[in-house]
Amino acid sequence: MQIHPIFLQMTANSPFHHRRRLSLRVQDARTAWLLIVPSLVVILGVTLWPIIYTFILSFFLAPTGINQVRTFVGLGNYIEMIKDQTFWETIGRTMYFTVGSVSLEMIGGLAIAQLIHSHPWGWKFLRFSLIIPWAVPTIVNGAMWRWIYSADFGALDGLLFQLGLIKHYIPWLTLPNMAMPLVILADAWHMMPFVALILQAALATLPVELDEAAAVDGANAFQRFWKIRIPLLRPAILVALIARTVDAFRVFDIVYIITNGGPANKTLTITYLTYLNSFPWGHQGIGAALSFLISIFTIIMALVFIRLLYRPEETQ
Amino acid sequence: MMYFRKLLRKLLLFLLTIPVLFFIFFPILWLFSASLSNQAELYAIPPHWIPQHPTIQNYMDIIFPSLATSSVPRTFAVALLNSIKIASAVTVICIVIGSLAAYALVRIPFRFNRSIQLGIITTRMIPEVSLILPLFIIASSLGLINKPIVLILAYMSFA
Numbered sequence: 001m002q003i004h005p006i007f008l009q010m011t012a013n014s015p016f017h018h019r020r021r022l023s024l025r026v027q028d029a030r031t032a033w034l035l036i037v038p039s040l041v042v043i044l045g046v047t048l049w050p051i052i053y054t055f056i057l058s059f060f061l062a063p064t065g066i067n068q069v070r071t072f073v074g075l076g077n078y079i080e081m082i083k084d085q086t087f088w089e090t091i092g093r094t095m096y097f098t099v100g101s102v103s104l105e106m107i108g109g110l111a112i113a114q115l116i117h118s119h120p121w122g123w124k125f126l127r128f129s130l131i132i133p134w135a136v137p138t139i140v141n142g143a144m145w146r147w148i149y150s151a152d153f154g155a156l157d158g159l160l161f162q163l164g165l166i167k168h169y170i171p172w173l174t175l176p177n178m179a180m181p182l183v184i185l186a187d188a189w190h191m192m193p194f195v196a197l198i199l200q201a202a203l204a205t206l207p208v209e210l211d212e213a214a215a216v217d218g219a220n221a222f223q224r225f226w227k228i229r230i231p232l233l234r235p236a237i238l239v240a241l242i243a244r245t246v247d248a249f250r251v252f253d254i255v256y257i258i259t260n261g262g263p264a265n266k267t268l269t270i271t272y273l274t275y276l277n278s279f280p281w282g283h284q285g286i287g288a289a290l291s292f293l294i295s296i297f298t299i300i301m302a303l304v305f306i307r308l309l310y311r312p313e314e315t316q
Numbered sequence: 317m318m319y320f321r322k323l324l325r326k327l328l329l330f331l332l333t334i335p336v337l338f339f340i341f342f343p344i345l346w347l348f349s350a351s352l353s354n355q356a357e358l359y360a361i362p363p364h365w366i367p368q369h370p371t372i373q374n375y376m377d378i379i380f381p382s383l384a385t386s387s388v389p390r391t392f393a394v395a396l397l398n399s400i401k402i403a404s405a406v407t408v409i410c411i412v413i414g415s416l417a418a419y420a421l422v423r424i425p426f427r428f429n430r431s432i433q434l435g436i437i438t439t440r441m442i443p444e445v446s447l448i449l450p451l452f453i454i455a456s457s458l459g460l461i462n463k464p465i466v467l468i469l470a471y472m473s474f475a
Contacts, residue, residue, distance in 0.1 A: 028424050035420035036432065038413045047439040050450035057450070112336055120329030122337075129340050136344070144347050155346040158363030169361070189343060250443035271445040278449040291446035302441040306434055 051295050057288035070285075077289040086265065086273065087290075093180070094269045097255075098248040100184040101191070105244055106237070108188060109195025114225065116196070117203045127200065130193035138190065142257030145186035149173050149258070176266045179259050183267055187254055191247070195240045202236030203229065242305045249298070270294060351375070 058077050060070040081087050112130070116123050136144070148155045151171030160166045172178055206229060214224050230237075252271040255261060261268040261276070268276075274294065278287030346365075350358055351374055353367040378392040421433055 025426075029426035032420040032424040032426045032429070035416040035424075039417035039436075040432070042413060043436065043439055046451065047442060047447060050447045051442075053450040054446070115329065115332055115336065118329050120326060120333050122330070122333060126333055126337060129337060132344060133340055144343055147350065148343055148346070153350075153358045153360075153363070155343070155350075155363070158361075158365075159342075162362050189339070193340070246441045250441075250445070252443065252445045271443050274445050274449075278452075284449065287449050291449050294446040295442050298442045298446075299438055302438040303434075306437060 051292065054288040054291040054295070058285060058292050060285050060288075062284040062288070063282050073285070077285045081286055081289055086268070089265070090268050090270045090273045093267065094249060094251070094271075096180060097184060097187075097251055097267075097269060098245060100181070101187045101248050101251075102241065102244045104184060104188045105192045105195045106241060108192045109240065110199055110237075112192070112196035113199035113203055114229075116200050127197075130197055132193075133189050134191070134193045134197070136190065138253045139257060141186065141190045142254045145182070145189070145254075146173070146258045149182055173259055174263050176263050179263055179266045183255060183258050186258060187248070187251070190254075191244065195244065198240045199233060199236055202233050206232050238309065242309060246298070246301065246305065249301070 059072060059074055061073045061076065062070045112126075116127050120126075133141070147153075149172040151157065151169050151174075154169070154172070156172060157166065157169040161169065172182055210228055210232075211224055214228055219227065250271060251269055252275065255267050255269055255272050256275070259267040261272045270290070271294065274287055274290040277283045277290060349365060349367060352370040352372065353364065354369070354371055354373065357364050357367050357369065381392070421429060
C-alpha cells in the first residue's frame, strides 16, 4: 500500500516527531561530548592545570634544590620582576625580534610569492625549494646558523672573505649590535618560505580576469600589484601575519641555540628570561610569575587575533 | 619586437630568482658540504666550498661509533631511539584522540562547539616555555607536552 505524501508531511509536522528530532539533537550533542572529552582532558591537563599551578607558585619564594622550603611572599615576585631593569629590556627585545622577523618575513614572503606568480623559468623548482627551509627543525636550523656565523669556520665569514669584503674573519655573534639581526635573519630563512607559500597559494586563486581588465584599462604592473592583488590578498596576509606574530613572540629555541641570550644579554628575550629564572638560576617563584604573565598575555593576544580573523567571515 | 620584450622580461625575472634560490640553498648545501669535510678542511681559510677530500667518516662515527670516537656521537643511537619512541607514542595518541574531537567539532553542531574551538586555538598559542616549569615540577612523563600540537593540526586541516 502506498502512503500519500500528505500523511508523511503530517507526521513530519506532528509534535511527536518534533520531540523525536530534538532528542536526536541531544543524542548528537552527547556523542560530540563523548568524542571531545578525551582531548579536553589532555589539553586541560597540559595547559590549564600548569597555568593554575604557576599562578599559585608565583606567590611563593621557591628556590630549587633539596630541603628548600617555599615561603609565601604574596605579590613579592611580581614586584621584584617589575622593578628589575632586565625584565623591561627583555620585553623590548622580544618586540624587536617580533617586529624585525615578522616584517622581514612578510615583505620577503610577499616578494617571493609574487615572483613565483610571475612564472619565471624554474618557478616550479623555486616553489618546491621553499619547502626545504621550512622542513628543517628549528633546533637544527639554529645549529646550522650558529655554524654559519662561527668565527672559526663560518660560511658567512668565508663568503665575505672570498668576495674580498672583509680582510679577517669576524666573530659575528660577539658583536652586541649584530647578534639580534643575525638571529632574525636565521629565523627569516626558516619561516619566510612559510609566508611565501601561503601568499603564493592565495595569489594563485585570485581571478585572472580582474588583472586582465585592469591591464586593459591601462594599469601598469605596479598599480595592478598594489591596487588589485594586495587588497584581494588581505585575508591571506592577515592569516600569515597573525601566525608569524604569535610564533615570533614565543621565540625561544633559536635564541637558545644561536646565542644563549648573549652577547651581554643583547638577544635575551622574555621567554629566555623565564627559562633562566626557572632552571639555571633556580628562582622558580619568579619563573612562575613570568610564565603566568606570558600565558595570560598570549591568551589575550590570541583572542584579539581570533576576533580579527573571524570578522570578515561574519560580515559576509 | 613584442617577442623580444617578453624574452627580456623572462630573463629579468629569472635573474631575480637566482638570489632567492641562493639564499635558500646556500646554508643547507654548505651544511652538507661541511658534514663531508674533516676537521682540517673545515677550518681552512679561504674555505673549501667543496671538500677536496670528501669523507663519510662523520656519518660512520655516529652510525657505527667505536671506542675512539668521543661521547657525543656515541649517544646518537640512543637519542634517535628516544626520538622515535616519543614521536610515535605522541603521534598515535594525538591522532586517535584528536581525530575523535575533530570529527565532533566539525560535523556535529552543539552548544559549546565554537567556544571549544576557540579555546583549543588559544591554548596552542601559549609559549611552551611558560608551561615547562610547572610541567617539570608536576613531573609528568616526557613527551606529554606535545600532545595538543597534533590535535590542532588535525583540527585545522579538517576545518
